[in-house]
Amino acid sequence: MDLQTLTYIVVGASFALYIVIALLSQARSTGEFYVAGKHVHPVANGMATAADWMSAASFISMAGLIAFLGYDGAVYLMGWTGGYVLLALLLAPYLRKFGKFTVPEFIGDRYDSQAARVVAVVCLIVISFTYIAGQMRGVGIVFSRFLNVDISIGLMIGMAIIFFYAVIGGMKGITYTQVAQYCVLIFAYTVPAVFISLQVTGMPVPQLAFGSEVTSGGGFLLEKLDRVVTDLGFAAYTSGSKSRVDVFFITMALMIGTAGLPHVIVRFFTVPRVRDARMSAGWALLFIAILYTTAPAVGALARLNLTETIQMGSVGESDGNLAYEDRPEWFKTWEDTGLLGFEDKNGDGRIQYYNDANAEFDAKAAAYGWNGNELRVDNDIIVLANPEIAGLPDWVVALVAAGGIAAALSTAAGLLLVISAAVSHDLLKSVFARRITERNELTAGRISAAVAILLAGYLGYNPPGFVAQVVALAFGLAAASLFPVVLLGIFTFRVNKHGAIAGMLSGLAFTVGYIIYFKGVFVAPFAVNSPENWLFGISPEGIGALGALLNFAVAISVSALTPPPSAEVRELVERIRVPA
Amino acid sequence: MKKRSHWQDNLRLVGLCLSIWFLVSFGFGILLLDVLNQIEIAGFKLGFWFAQQGSIYVFVGLIFFYARRMSAIDKAHGVDED
Numbered sequence A: 001m002d003l004q005t006l007t008y009i010v011v012g013a014s015f016a017l018y019i020v021i022a023l024l025s026q027a028r029s030t031g032e033f034y035v036a037g038k039h040v041h042p043v044a045n046g047m048a049t050a051a052d053w054m055s056a057a058s059f060i061s062m063a064g065l066i067a068f069l070g071y072d073g074a075v076y077l078m079g080w081t082g083g084y085v086l087l088a089l090l091l092a093p094y095l096r097k098f099g100k101f102t103v104p105e106f107i108g109d110r111y112d113s114q115a116a117r118v119v120a121v122v123c124l125i126v127i128s129f130t131y132i133a134g135q136m137r138g139v140g141i142v143f144s145r146f147l148n149v150d151i152s153i154g155l156m157i158g159m160a161i162i163f164f165y166a167v168i169g170g171m172k173g174i175t176y177t178q179v180a181q182y183c184v185l186i187f188a189y190t191v192p193a194v195f196i197s198l199q200v201t202g203m204p205v206p207q208l209a210f211g212s213e214v215t216s217g218g219g220f221l222l223e224k225l226d227r228v229v230t231d232l233g234f235a236a237y238t239s240g241s242k243s244r245v246d247v248f249f250i251t252m253a254l255m256i257g258t259a260g261l262p263h264v265i266v267r268f269f270t271v272p273r274v275r276d277a278r279m280s281a282g283w284a285l286l287f288i289a290i291l292y293t294t295a296p297a298v299g300a301l302a303r304l305n306l307t308e309t310i311q312m313g314s315v316g317e318s319d320g321n322l323a324y325e326d327r328p329e330w331f332k333t334w335e336d337t338g339l340l341g342f343e344d345k346n347g348d349g350r351i352q353y354y355n356d357a358n359a360e361f362d363a364k365a366a367a368y369g370w371n372g373n374e375l376r377v378d379n380d381i382i383v384l385a386n387p388e389i390a391g392l393p394d395w396v397v398a399l400v401a402a403g404g405i406a407a408a409l410s411t412a413a414g415l416l417l418v419i420s421a422a423v424s425h426d427l428l429k430s431v432f433a434r435r436i437t438e439r440n441e442l443t444a445g446r447i448s449a450a451v452a453i454l455l456a457g458y459l460g461y462n463p464p465g466f467v468a469q470v471v472a473l474a475f476g477l478a479a480a481s482l483f484p485v486v487l488l489g490i491f492t493f494r495v496n497k498h499g500a501i502a503g504m505l506s507g508l509a510f511t512v513g514y515i516i517y518f519k520g521v522f523v524a525p526f527a528v529n530s531p532e533n534w535l536f537g538i539s540p541e542g543i544g545a546l547g548a549l550l551n552f553a554v555a556i557s558v559s560a561l562t563p564p565p566s567a568e569v570r571e572l573v574e575r576i577r578v579p580a
Numbered sequence B: 001m002k003k004r005s006h007w008q009d010n011l012r013l014v015g016l017c018l019s020i021w022f023l024v025s026f027g028f029g030i031l032l033l034d035v036l037n038q039i040e041i042a043g044f045k046l047g048f049w050f051a052q053q054g055s056i057y058v059f060v061g062l063i064f065f066y067a068r069r070m071s072a073i074d075k076a077h078g079v080d081e082d
Helices: A003-024 A028-039 A041-055 A056-098 A105-108 A114-147 A149-203 A221-231 A243-262 A262-269 A274-310 A327-339 A359-369 A394-432 A440-459 A467-491 A497-519 A542-560 A567-577 B002-031 B046-076
Strands: A340-342 A375-377
Touching: A003 A114, A003 A149, A003 A274, A028 A149, A028 A221, A028 A262, A028 A394, A028 A467, A041 A149, A041 A262, A041 A274, A041 A394, A056 A105, A056 A114, A056 A221, A056 A243, A056 A262, A056 A274, A056 A394, A056 A467, A056 A567, A056 B046, A105 A114, A105 A262, A105 A394, A105 A467, A114 A149, A114 A243, A114 A262, A114 A394, A114 A440, A114 A467, A149 A274, A149 A440, A221 A274, A243 A262, A243 A394, A243 A467, A243 A542, A243 B002, A262 A274, A262 A394, A262 A467, A262 A542, A274 B046, A327 A340, A375 A497, A394 A440, A467 A497, A467 A567, A497 A542, B002 B046
Parallel strands: none
Antiparallel strands: A340 A375
16 A cells, blocks of 8 residues: 555544544533533543644654754753643642633633733734644645645645534533544654664663664764764754853743643643642643653754764765765655755765854865755654654554644644633623523634634635744743733732733733844834844743743732722632632 | 631642752753753763753652642641542
8 A cells, every 4th residue: 555545544544533522522511612511531631731732833843943953942842841830830720710711711800800801812812823823834734745635625624624523522522532632643753753763772762762872883872963963063962052041031931831821721621620630730741741752852863863864974075975866765755845955056966964154164164175055954854754764664654644633633623712712701701792691602602613713724824924933922922911910810819900901911012022023023123133132132932931020020010009909809819729 | 727828838839849840940951051961871961851851750740749749738728629
């Protein structure tokens, strides 16, 4: 059977599974639609959260990103896992005790203010849509690369599947499909990782292979990698090139942002008890950690593989570089997709892959007769091409396709659900149509989910020019807007609606302003995005942490100058602080 | 009063856990990176290991530790859910 057919079968089977689960778990009430009736087992919720959290970017791009960033990749590894500690200790149990459906609802009740609730809804919608556009794009890309269909058709198939289980099943349907999607994606991720670990180091566990000796000689993997890449003018793998301040702030922004993402927080509304919310966060992080501790190992192994494939002999020898004619089969396959590119700048028919942005290395390169870096490698190739580079059987390649699609679908569905809940529950029911019946609210929830899917599909097909920038924006926004006011709402009595609204708006304005200033979303950037221009040396990716601090400071000072909240609010805070 | 001492115990535990959280990630993985990278264990520079592996393992352990200790605290103060 050829790879194409096999991929169709594996991906088709995974879709059939999701649809069956959706049919078995239809939502019949708003409680089931928004929070799965609060009956989800903490381990199942942990898996669902993990699938919800790990997006197409985590699955496809992260290992590649780390492979080329080296140490600096730690910002993603620590940032996107450490947030769960904040979530488990500072937010999840109390929000579960609060016992309602959405994050804006908590903000509205705690601060006794419709205005605060609406501001929270706006933050939520902006965060979720920026995120979802990237997911839909991911669905389209995976379809087009593995199934050879047009991106638009890939998108439509993806939309149809999500439509089916999100609109019918609501949170209940999404939860159980996400459990299945987690299993698919983690299997698809670890199988190739184990194989490549075995090949390079003889040690099957990627996390240990990361610190093992390379079987082809040359010592420990990381030592060898440091040597091999510095010989080619790159920064040492284990030291990285970002400033320490920037690494600190980006990590902090991603952690706080993770804890403030509404589609993650809401998952902890679905378990039966406060105790389960705490445990469930542990399970979620455990399931996430399986992928997140594998990814850096895959990154390092693949970077070594790739470098040694191109730089096959000693650096500077005329026959040390791979001749373009002798390039392996996978090289040709990925050249066709445009993810790999070769340009013979010095006309010697061989591929030179080195850091031509390193001025100190220029003299050496010139002496070797090199005329610039000739290989262009897309980050995504590290995961996507790994099975082929490692010479794994076709079924593994097919599995990676199914895994990538599972990662993208599960995240998109979770995001769509918080958007539809915010529209039908926080806007419609609480602001525009207070007397709406439960049945009508459920219908409204379904309609808004459907509209959100169409909009997301459109954004995925016509990604606005700023799509690359929006991830930073989404995390920065979540960190600077929602996290601080939810936290203060639980841990203080004194912060009131004036403080909360002022805090959210100032954190938001500062963060958005800073990102636009350097990255120019919708408008041209106002300044060159480089370290000399940054405030305290913090890049736009890390500015959300400062935005969060500003939010805290403003919320506390404004509250101190205005009257304290009512006795009812005080009672609410007292109540959510204890499980029973 | 029962509630207040429960909350105090909770805050102490959260404080302890967050100190560890900060220490392994921002401390070992970022601020003390160069110092710890002088130490090499089993093929890893220690600072690099904390940044790309160790901190994640500690995070997982921390959440389970918190969840367990917190259940005990709830019970001791008579505010558990059973």
